[in-house]
Amino acid sequence: MDLRFTPEEEAFREEVRAFLRDKLPRRLSDKVRHDHTLSKADMEEWHAILNARGWLANHWPVEHGGPGWSVVQRAIFEEEAARAHAPRVIPFGVSMLAPVLIKYGTEEQKSRILPRILDGSDWWCQGYSEPGSGSDLASLKTSAVRDGDHYIVNGQKTWTTLGQYADWIFCLVRTDPKAKAQEGISFLLIDMKSPGVEVRPIVLLDGDAEVNEVFFTDVRVPVGNLVGEENKGWTYAKYLLTYERTNIAGVGASAAAFDRLKALANTLTRGGRPLADDPLFAARMARVEIELANMTTTNLRVVAAAAGGGAPGAESSMLKIKGTEIRQAITALFRRAYGPYAQPFIPEAFEEGYNGEPVGPEDAGAAAPSYFNNRKLSIFGGSNEVQRNIISKMIVGL
């Protein structure tokens, strides 16, 4: 048993830190640190910086433009990037579509699509959920009917994150309505500029519109945009869902947020003393700190097992549940910390260049919206209840 990283891994960590110090624009890390809204241009800027270094698609095979990192190196990078308040890499093209294409796509699809993900030519979004198909994804109804060299797509997708920016959407569509639910699904790539595609924003409880509904009305999609075999899409979808799980716990992001919370609790006051000295608040913080320290080791145990060739099974579900619970607990503590100043809601203040008079302590206004927004963590990517089903099925086996 040895919890230390190797000297090579520590050297790599230094390399990552130096890169973040030199290349991560302060303007971007400030926005992340203060929970401000990142624009499309901000996200693209960070992707371009990573891509210039060859680090954007850090889990891709080298022949497709990956850096050839080990699982441990990837975990180190994710942790350091989060701790430096780097914007997250938008996962839809890089982490979701690409692994499916690399495993199941044609050579033509790989050479056409992968370089455009790397250089930012194409922004991808994910077309999985439908109004009637959330946790029960296999019940999806969006249909694709073959018509010569095309599929004709009709239906509706929802919760499409950042779909308003997307050039392309990868979709699960039903190609065989008579087959068993999981067996009639195909994996289709659709150009968002096609006639018949319409994107409508969904305003969330924090006032933000990061998700959308996407409607398809008689959209013609060339059959060359089918990934893999027709009616085998469910296999690819499941592969996508289990692929990139080393960062699912979000340990780095939680650690960075907790450090900010701790600093904040020393500056805010409650009952005439530092909030950090309030025994009940201190106890809430300490519980989260301990859970996070345990989680950090749990995550490394899974990373080490993956590095040794172990396939993540129930572990990724555990990391997802526990990681999101911790992250949500931290956002709840930020909200609590500001007391009454969590209530004023001035969304313009989260935008770049806002010059208005601040209300309350710095960042107070972002705490409640961020808390509400992050309720999503235990819902998306397979709700935490679905994750519990998975854990139980894998381990109890019933």
Next chain:
Amino acid sequence: MDFHHYDDRQMLADTLRRYLAAEAPVEARNRVAYGDTGYSPAVWAGLGELGIAGALFGEDAGGFGGSGFDIMVVFEELGRALAVEPFLGTLMAGRALAIAAPEHAALAEIVAGTSIIAFAHQEPQDRAAGDPLATRATKVEGGWSLDGAKAVVAQAEAAALLLVSAETEDGRSLFLVPAGAKGLTIRGYANVDGGRSAEVTLRGVVVADRVAADGAAAIAEAEAAGLLALSAEGLGAMEVAKEATIEYLRTRKQFGVPIGKFQALQHRIATVLMEVEQARSAVINAADAFDNKSGTARDRILSAAKHTIGAIGQLVAEEAIQMHGGIGMTWELPLSHYAKRITMIDQQLGDQDQHLQRFIALGRS
């Protein structure tokens, strides 16, 4: 980064597991744990021959282990078997003695597992850390005279020696008191989770020498080792309770199906599985800190572990009984004894709240 135990250590764990499975299966364990002696002298002797006590001490103390991960594997196995043999006293008093009086003749027998020692430090009245103990020692002709009381001293009746803490004008000193000393009363009793402890009273007990004038560092070492050991023991017991509950969900049928088919229970067991992994990480962190950190940094991580084991232990014990239903309430089912032991670990050396407070306080200093 490597989360496997090194070969020697894994071999020690395997040997210990096999021995306890063969010589102290839970029925046999229960007979002695709730019997007159509260432990099995035969099992204790057998474990001594296997060198289990020696694994808890470094070479400078005459042992062949002594690292945090050695303590972890030994106590995890003891926890898996619900062993009641007096290893906690051996570890705590032995580690204290190894620091305070490494040359003391008693140490070799403790490390060899041939002599039982009890750690008599805790008192009936819990005090703030640093406040003086009620037990006092004064210089008299021919040595020191001790007066006071020590609370819930594990396996004190079985011990040949007690390592006793007492306030003196020089600070918190340590004394070795032989079992038959004049003025020493040991009122033994059974514990709810098996094994025996005792209230120890000292009335003018005279001992010739003092082991340490200032025993603070030795006591801190004993407590650190004790926290790690109890945390690992709790983890081992939780693993068994978890495995038993999984098996029960697979085999117990109600409404015509195994009860593990019911989502209400699936979600409960999933939470238990997840939290036991968190508990294991906490013990790993504690063992690592025991070896590689010191002072406040080490103690803070040990408190994090003891808090974690207390909180998760309560969850695991309560959920295991609940998911077993009525049968989980019976004396006959081994699970119930695991639930009791897991729960009682939270009562020893400070509970989850005390260690949360200590974690906070150490973070400020």
